[in-house]
Amino acid sequence: MAARIMNLPKHGLCHLMRTSALARHYAGSTGSASPPQFTTLSVDDKTGIATLTLNRPPANALNAAFMGEIARSIKELEKSKCRGLILTSSSERIFCAGLDLKECYQAEASHLQGIWVALQNLWHTLYSTPLITVALINGHTVAGGGMLALSSEYRIMLPNFKIGINETMVGLAVPMWLIDTYLNVIPNRRVAEWDLTASRIYKSEHALKAGLVDELAASKEQGLERAVAFISSYPKHSLVARAITKRQFREKDLKNFEDNRQHDLEIFLSNIQKPNVQSYLGEYLESLKKKA
Numbered sequence: 539m540a541a542r543i544m545n546l547p548k549h550g551l552c553h554l555m556r557t558s559a560l561a562r563h564y565a566g567s568t569g570s571a572s573p574p575q576f577t578t579l580s581v582d583d584k585t586g587i588a589t590l591t592l593n594r595p596p597a598n599a600l601n602a603a604f605m606g607e608i609a610r611s612i613k614e615l616e617k618s619k620c621r622g623l624i625l626t627s628s629s630e631r632i633f634c635a636g637l638d639l640k641e642c643y644q645a646e647a648s649h650l651q652g653i654w655v656a657l658q659n660l661w662h663t664l665y666s667t668p669l670i671t672v673a674l675i676n677g678h679t680v681a682g683g684g685m686l687a688l689s690s691e692y693r694i695m696l697p698n699f700k701i702g703i704n705e706t707m708v709g710l711a712v713p714m715w716l717i718d719t720y721l722n723v724i725p726n727r728r729v730a731e732w733d734l735t736a737s738r739i740y741k742s743e744h745a746l747k748a749g750l751v752d753e754l755a756a757s758k759e760q761g762l763e764r765a766v767a768f769i770s771s772y773p774k775h776s777l778v779a780r781a782i783t784k785r786q787f788r789e790k791d792l793k794n795f796e797d798n799r800q801h802d803l804e805i806f807l808s809n810i811q812k813p814n815v816q817s818y819l820g821e822y823l824e825s826l827k828k829k830a
């Protein structure tokens with residue numbers, strides 16, 4: 539396979555687009571269009587499949603710059619001839635630990651707003667992309683990390699890791715757009731309600747049984763092979779119709795989100811700044827440190 543790192547001359551436009559009008563326009567909603575810091579992107583010339591590797595040690599915790607970078611890469615890939623995207627992690631233990639909680643602790647309102655808007659934009663971009671998306675979950679993925687995995691179309695996970703949405707455990711409600719995303723994967727409302735209210739975290743093997751992930755792979759290499767096989771299973775001639783069909787399935791969720799985007803931001807800002815939530819967040823961060 540002739541994979542290229544960062545340059546996409548045959549498939550076009552990805553990196554040229556960082557300075558194009560579209561990239562500048564997009565930067566308005568996904569953060570500044572500075573060069574990638576926290577991800578690497580490679581595209582296989584033969585298959586047109588891109589692999590975006592999350593690389594923000596130690597936990598791939600999501601801050602605004604990181605989320606903006608992921609969202610911009612997706613938008614750029616949409617403009618190239620890429621057919622599919624594999625999301626994975628450079629870490630051997632953690633796919634993504636969700637929002638960077640250190641940046642949510644005792645932060646200015648404007649900073650918190652930037653984080654939440656970036657999270658909203660990232661969700662919208664990934665959930666609505668016409669690209670065929672696969673999350674290759676080669677480590678733990680919780681909260682915002684669970685969001686990345688669940689917004690993708692297909693999930694391949696390595697054994698012995700954790701996946702789930704644990705927001706109620708950190709004292710906060712799960713937003714409607716994430717409930718809709720969860721239901722798109724686990725349509726059994728009772729199970730979904732139980733999982734999200736109880737902050738249920740699944741081990742890989744149980745996640746497979748529950749339908750939260752689609753396959754387990756023994757290694758990252760095997761997972762990559764399976765991800766390529768999944769994306770390649772869609773014949774080229776079906777891609778446009780496929781993308782329209784995917785969009786139709788997700789349209790209602792996207793519209794609900796757009797209708798409530800501002801309200802969702804206000805709820806987050808109000809909750810995250812509450813003294814009891816901040817105090818709990820401080821303790822939670824200490825507990826993460828003490829584990830080391």
Ligand SMILES: CC/C=C\C/C=C\C/C=C\CC/C=C/CC(=O)SCCNC(=O)CCNC(=O)[C@H](O)C(C)(C)COP(=O)(O)OP(=O)(O)OC[C@H]1O[C@@H](n2cnc3c(N)ncnc32)[C@H](O)[C@@H]1OP(=O)(O)O
Nearest residue numbers: 596597599635636637638639640678681682705710826830
């Ligand atoms: C307060 C919540 C804010 C808003 C939510 C409100 C509502 C919205 C609801 C849903 C929308 C979706 C968005 C959700 C918001 C979030 O994402 S909140 C994030 C919640 N995340 C977590 O609770 C994960 C915490 N981490 C872990 O459980 C474990 O680290 C993990 C299982 C991922 C990996 O375990 P392990 O391999 O043992 O690693 P360590 O625990 O040792 O961690 C390694 C280092 O990474 C640091 N770290 C881990 N997680 C975070 C994090 N989220 N932010 C910042 N830093 C993190 C950890 O401290 C270690 O650092 P060190 O090596 O000690 O320096």
